[in-house]
Amino acid sequence: MEINGQTARSSSKAIWTGRILSGVVILFMLFDGGIKLVPLDIVMQANAQLGYPDSVNLARGLGVLGLVCTILYAMPRTSVLGAILLTGYLGGAIATQLRVGSPVFSHLLFGVYLGLMVWGGLFLRDERMRALIPFSR
Template identity: 65%
Template sequence: MTTIADTAASPEISKPAQWTGRVLSGLVIVFLLFDGAIKLVPWPVVTETMDRMGYGSSESLARTLGVITIACTVLYAIPPTSILGAILLTGYLGGAMASHVRIGSPLFSHTLFGLYLGLMVWGGLWLRDRNLRDLMPWQR
Protein backbone atom coordinates (compact mmCIF):
# COMPACT_ATOMS: atom_id res chain seq x y z
CA MET A 1 0.00 0.00 0.00
CA THR A 2 1.37 3.42 -0.98
CA THR A 3 1.03 6.25 1.52
CA ILE A 4 1.01 9.99 0.95
CA ALA A 5 4.47 10.17 2.54
CA ASP A 6 5.80 7.67 -0.02
CA THR A 7 4.51 9.66 -2.99
CA ALA A 8 5.73 12.99 -1.57
CA ALA A 9 9.28 11.76 -0.93
CA SER A 10 11.95 13.10 -3.22
CA PRO A 11 13.30 10.76 -5.89
CA GLU A 12 16.58 8.97 -5.40
CA ILE A 13 19.71 10.97 -6.08
CA SER A 14 21.46 9.92 -9.29
CA LYS A 15 24.99 8.53 -9.11
CA PRO A 16 26.48 11.41 -11.16
CA ALA A 17 24.85 13.95 -8.83
CA GLN A 18 26.14 12.09 -5.76
CA TRP A 19 29.68 11.96 -7.11
CA THR A 20 29.62 15.60 -8.20
CA GLY A 21 28.46 16.53 -4.71
CA ARG A 22 31.18 14.42 -3.11
CA VAL A 23 33.86 16.00 -5.29
CA LEU A 24 32.64 19.55 -4.56
CA SER A 25 32.40 18.81 -0.85
CA GLY A 26 35.81 17.11 -0.90
CA LEU A 27 37.44 20.16 -2.49
CA VAL A 28 35.89 22.42 0.15
CA ILE A 29 36.96 20.09 2.96
CA VAL A 30 40.57 19.84 1.76
CA PHE A 31 40.83 23.61 1.27
CA LEU A 32 39.33 24.49 4.65
CA LEU A 33 41.39 21.89 6.54
CA PHE A 34 44.53 23.34 4.95
CA ASP A 35 43.35 26.86 5.77
CA GLY A 36 42.69 25.89 9.39
CA ALA A 37 46.01 24.04 9.69
CA ILE A 38 48.11 27.01 8.54
CA LYS A 39 46.34 29.14 11.13
CA LEU A 40 47.25 26.65 13.87
CA VAL A 41 50.98 26.93 13.17
CA PRO A 42 50.58 30.07 12.50
CA TRP A 43 52.75 30.87 9.53
CA PRO A 44 53.94 34.48 9.14
CA VAL A 45 51.72 34.95 6.08
CA VAL A 46 48.70 34.30 8.33
CA THR A 47 49.61 36.84 11.01
CA GLU A 48 50.70 39.41 8.39
CA THR A 49 47.37 39.04 6.57
CA MET A 50 45.42 39.34 9.81
CA ASP A 51 47.36 42.51 10.62
CA ARG A 52 46.58 43.99 7.16
CA MET A 53 42.90 43.19 7.76
CA GLY A 54 42.93 45.13 11.03
CA TYR A 55 42.92 42.26 13.52
CA GLY A 56 46.53 42.61 14.63
CA SER A 57 49.14 39.91 14.27
CA SER A 58 47.86 37.84 17.20
CA GLU A 59 49.02 34.25 17.07
CA SER A 60 46.39 33.23 19.63
CA LEU A 61 43.59 34.68 17.47
CA ALA A 62 45.02 32.89 14.44
CA ARG A 63 45.05 29.59 16.35
CA THR A 64 41.50 30.16 17.58
CA LEU A 65 40.32 30.79 14.02
CA GLY A 66 42.18 27.67 12.91
CA VAL A 67 40.41 25.55 15.54
CA ILE A 68 37.02 27.03 14.57
CA THR A 69 37.69 26.40 10.87
CA ILE A 70 38.74 22.80 11.44
CA ALA A 71 35.86 22.07 13.84
CA CYS A 72 33.23 23.43 11.44
CA THR A 73 34.82 21.57 8.54
CA VAL A 74 34.86 18.28 10.44
CA LEU A 75 31.16 18.76 11.27
CA TYR A 76 30.54 19.37 7.56
CA ALA A 77 32.51 16.26 6.57
CA ILE A 78 30.57 13.89 8.85
CA PRO A 79 27.24 13.00 7.15
CA PRO A 80 24.96 13.15 10.24
CA THR A 81 26.25 16.65 11.13
CA SER A 82 26.90 17.99 7.62
CA ILE A 83 23.96 20.43 7.58
CA LEU A 84 25.04 21.92 10.93
CA GLY A 85 28.61 22.18 9.59
CA ALA A 86 27.35 23.93 6.44
CA ILE A 87 25.40 26.43 8.53
CA LEU A 88 28.43 27.18 10.72
CA LEU A 89 30.74 27.46 7.70
CA THR A 90 28.28 29.89 6.09
CA GLY A 91 28.56 32.17 9.12
CA TYR A 92 32.35 31.87 9.16
CA LEU A 93 32.63 32.66 5.45
CA GLY A 94 30.21 35.57 5.83
CA GLY A 95 32.48 37.04 8.49
CA ALA A 96 35.45 36.68 6.17
CA MET A 97 33.54 38.46 3.41
CA ALA A 98 32.57 41.27 5.78
CA SER A 99 36.23 41.70 6.75
CA HIS A 100 37.22 42.01 3.11
CA VAL A 101 34.46 44.55 2.46
CA ARG A 102 35.63 46.58 5.47
CA ILE A 103 39.20 46.93 4.18
CA GLY A 104 38.24 47.42 0.53
CA SER A 105 39.68 44.20 -0.91
CA PRO A 106 39.17 43.48 -4.61
CA LEU A 107 35.59 42.33 -5.15
CA PHE A 108 35.80 39.27 -7.39
CA SER A 109 39.08 37.77 -6.18
CA HIS A 110 38.97 38.40 -2.42
CA THR A 111 35.60 39.65 -1.18
CA LEU A 112 33.42 37.20 -3.09
CA PHE A 113 35.73 34.22 -2.49
CA GLY A 114 33.68 33.38 0.60
CA LEU A 115 30.54 33.38 -1.55
CA TYR A 116 32.14 31.05 -4.08
CA LEU A 117 33.22 28.69 -1.32
CA GLY A 118 29.79 28.89 0.33
CA LEU A 119 28.09 27.98 -2.93
CA MET A 120 30.38 24.97 -3.18
CA VAL A 121 29.57 24.01 0.44
CA TRP A 122 25.81 24.10 -0.10
CA GLY A 123 25.87 22.88 -3.71
CA GLY A 124 27.98 19.86 -2.84
CA LEU A 125 25.78 19.07 0.14
CA TRP A 126 22.56 19.48 -1.83
CA LEU A 127 23.83 17.19 -4.57
CA ARG A 128 24.86 14.42 -2.15
CA ASP A 129 22.39 14.66 0.75
CA ARG A 130 18.79 13.50 0.39
CA ASN A 131 17.83 15.06 3.75
CA LEU A 132 18.77 18.52 2.50
CA ARG A 133 16.89 17.91 -0.75
CA ASP A 134 13.80 16.97 1.27
CA LEU A 135 14.23 20.08 3.40
CA MET A 136 14.90 22.46 0.49
CA PRO A 137 13.43 21.09 -2.72
CA TRP A 138 13.90 23.11 -5.91
CA GLN A 139 10.59 21.88 -7.29
CA ARG A 140 7.54 20.03 -6.00
Protein backbone atom coordinates in the same frame (compact mmCIF):
# COMPACT_ATOMS: atom_id res chain seq x y z
CA MET B 1 12.16 10.05 0.81
CA GLU B 2 9.01 11.06 -0.99
CA ILE B 3 7.76 14.52 -1.74
CA ASN B 4 4.41 14.97 -3.48
CA GLY B 5 4.58 11.39 -4.73
CA GLN B 6 8.01 11.87 -6.26
CA THR B 7 11.18 10.31 -4.99
CA ALA B 8 13.84 12.80 -3.93
CA ARG B 9 16.65 10.59 -5.18
CA SER B 10 19.53 11.86 -7.20
CA SER B 11 21.64 10.26 -9.87
CA SER B 12 25.00 8.75 -9.13
CA LYS B 13 26.65 11.59 -11.07
CA ALA B 14 24.94 14.22 -8.92
CA ILE B 15 25.97 12.44 -5.72
CA TRP B 16 29.58 12.20 -6.88
CA THR B 17 29.55 15.84 -7.98
CA GLY B 18 28.32 16.76 -4.49
CA ARG B 19 31.03 14.65 -2.87
CA ILE B 20 33.70 16.30 -5.04
CA LEU B 21 32.41 19.82 -4.30
CA SER B 22 32.28 19.02 -0.58
CA GLY B 23 35.74 17.43 -0.78
CA VAL B 24 37.22 20.57 -2.33
CA VAL B 25 35.70 22.70 0.43
CA ILE B 26 36.92 20.30 3.12
CA LEU B 27 40.46 20.16 1.73
CA PHE B 28 40.63 23.95 1.42
CA MET B 29 39.32 24.50 4.93
CA LEU B 30 41.68 21.88 6.41
CA PHE B 31 44.58 23.65 4.71
CA ASP B 32 43.34 27.07 5.84
CA GLY B 33 42.83 25.93 9.43
CA GLY B 34 46.14 24.09 9.48
CA ILE B 35 48.23 27.08 8.42
CA LYS B 36 46.50 29.18 11.05
CA LEU B 37 47.38 26.68 13.77
CA VAL B 38 51.11 26.84 13.05
CA PRO B 39 50.75 29.97 12.37
CA LEU B 40 52.86 30.70 9.32
CA ASP B 41 54.35 34.14 8.69
CA ILE B 42 52.02 34.66 5.73
CA VAL B 43 49.04 34.16 8.06
CA MET B 44 50.30 36.79 10.48
CA GLN B 45 50.99 39.22 7.60
CA ALA B 46 47.53 38.64 6.13
CA ASN B 47 45.91 39.18 9.53
CA ALA B 48 47.79 42.46 9.90
CA GLN B 49 46.68 43.60 6.41
CA LEU B 50 43.08 42.77 7.35
CA GLY B 51 43.34 44.89 10.48
CA TYR B 52 43.50 42.10 13.05
CA PRO B 53 45.90 42.38 15.98
CA ASP B 54 49.27 40.64 15.67
CA SER B 55 48.23 37.74 17.89
CA VAL B 56 49.24 34.12 17.50
CA ASN B 57 46.34 33.16 19.77
CA LEU B 58 43.84 34.89 17.48
CA ALA B 59 45.20 33.07 14.42
CA ARG B 60 45.12 29.75 16.25
CA GLY B 61 41.61 30.43 17.53
CA LEU B 62 40.38 31.10 14.00
CA GLY B 63 42.18 27.96 12.83
CA VAL B 64 40.52 25.80 15.49
CA LEU B 65 37.12 27.34 14.77
CA GLY B 66 37.46 26.69 11.03
CA LEU B 67 38.64 23.12 11.61
CA VAL B 68 35.79 22.31 14.00
CA CYS B 69 33.21 23.64 11.52
CA THR B 70 34.87 21.69 8.71
CA ILE B 71 34.96 18.42 10.66
CA LEU B 72 31.27 18.81 11.50
CA TYR B 73 30.56 19.43 7.80
CA ALA B 74 32.57 16.37 6.75
CA MET B 75 30.67 13.98 9.03
CA PRO B 76 27.33 12.88 7.51
CA ARG B 77 25.38 13.03 10.80
CA THR B 78 26.45 16.63 11.50
CA SER B 79 26.93 17.92 7.97
CA VAL B 80 23.97 20.32 8.07
CA LEU B 81 25.16 21.85 11.35
CA GLY B 82 28.67 22.09 9.87
CA ALA B 83 27.30 23.83 6.76
CA ILE B 84 25.43 26.34 8.92
CA LEU B 85 28.54 27.05 11.01
CA LEU B 86 30.77 27.30 7.92
CA THR B 87 28.30 29.79 6.45
CA GLY B 88 28.71 31.98 9.53
CA TYR B 89 32.50 31.61 9.42
CA LEU B 90 32.57 32.57 5.75
CA GLY B 91 30.22 35.47 6.44
CA GLY B 92 32.79 36.85 8.86
CA ALA B 93 35.47 36.50 6.21
CA ILE B 94 33.29 38.32 3.67
CA ALA B 95 32.58 41.13 6.16
CA THR B 96 36.32 41.48 6.85
CA GLN B 97 37.13 41.68 3.14
CA LEU B 98 34.37 44.26 2.64
CA ARG B 99 35.64 46.36 5.56
CA VAL B 100 39.19 46.61 4.14
CA GLY B 101 38.02 47.29 0.57
CA SER B 102 39.38 44.12 -1.04
CA PRO B 103 38.86 43.43 -4.75
CA VAL B 104 35.32 42.16 -5.30
CA PHE B 105 35.59 39.08 -7.51
CA SER B 106 38.85 37.63 -6.21
CA HIS B 107 38.68 38.37 -2.48
CA LEU B 108 35.31 39.67 -1.36
CA LEU B 109 33.21 37.09 -3.19
CA PHE B 110 35.57 34.16 -2.47
CA GLY B 111 33.58 33.40 0.68
CA VAL B 112 30.37 33.46 -1.36
CA TYR B 113 31.88 31.04 -3.89
CA LEU B 114 32.99 28.73 -1.09
CA GLY B 115 29.58 28.99 0.60
CA LEU B 116 27.84 28.04 -2.64
CA MET B 117 30.12 25.02 -2.87
CA VAL B 118 29.34 24.10 0.76
CA TRP B 119 25.58 24.13 0.23
CA GLY B 120 25.65 22.87 -3.37
CA GLY B 121 27.83 19.94 -2.41
CA LEU B 122 25.62 19.12 0.57
CA PHE B 123 22.46 19.41 -1.54
CA LEU B 124 23.79 17.04 -4.19
CA ARG B 125 25.20 14.44 -1.79
CA ASP B 126 22.56 14.45 0.97
CA GLU B 127 19.06 13.15 0.39
CA ARG B 128 17.78 15.04 3.46
CA MET B 129 18.71 18.36 1.87
CA ARG B 130 17.04 17.45 -1.43
CA ALA B 131 13.89 16.56 0.52
CA LEU B 132 14.03 19.81 2.52
CA ILE B 133 14.60 22.02 -0.54
CA PRO B 134 12.90 20.35 -3.50
CA PHE B 135 13.51 21.91 -6.88
CA SER B 136 10.81 21.08 -9.42
CA ARG B 137 11.62 20.58 -13.05
